[in-house]
Amino acid sequence: MINNLKNEITDCVNCQSLALSVFGSLKREDLHELNNYKNSNFVKKGQIIFSENNPTHGLFCIHKGKAKIVMVGRDGKEQIVRLAKDGDIIGYRSLICGENYSASAQTIEDSMVCFIPKEKLWNLIEKNAQLSKNLMTHLALDLKYAEQRSVNMQQKSASERLAEALLILQETFGINADKSINVELTREEIASLTGMAIETVVRILRDFQEIKMLDLVKKKIIILDHQILKRTANIED
Secondary structure (H helix, E strand, O other): HHHHOOOOOOOOOOOOOHHHOOHOOHHHHHHHHHHHHOOOEHHHHHOEEEEOOOOOOEEEEEOOOOOOEEEEEOOOOEEEEEEOOOOOOEEEHHHOOOOOOEEEEEEOOOOOEEEEEEHHHHHHHHHHHHHHHHHHHHHHHHHHHHHHHHHHHHHOOHHHHHHHHHHHHHHHEOOOOOOOOOOOOOOHHHHHHHHOHHHHHHHHHHHHHOOOOEEEOOEEEEEEOOOHHHHHHHHOO
């Protein structure tokens, strides 16, 4: 599988993730142009895509794979602020602001990542009003998620926060045939994502397993009862 991904041809015009991307509104000729000046790189699991405080030279798009966007707090602890999947763009907020990267990005599985130089991106934005709207919508949704997450971390219990995080992971990455969430995170990463201690995450996952809400097989989290999970997360329909 790794070799197949390494040798995969990334063509913007025929990209399987195009419909999920902010570039989905581009005309065919613009996609050809985008394809000519983008660079695609195979990035092994655990490798850094870009680092916090480094200059922004362009935008990254996850062609295939998964990544985490992390910030380091004043206590030196890593906080996962967002997860990215096929078709997602990363590093764009700092690029739009003209600032250094405010976070770091690291792959959580072998991935193919495309890079678009900022000068070329600005050219496309100037020519395509819908692309500008797509980027603004993307930015607004990220801000909404960040605000909601901040409220939940202050107002929800640890069990509610973890249950909601599992639902978000399921919605973001989907589920496999065995009902496992289609992303494998370490307990440390789940703790970083939810803002909880690792010991708390391990205890609550064990509690969820005991009441048969989910099952745990190594890093796999298999959802057994979606309705109980949703009620535990205290999410309104």
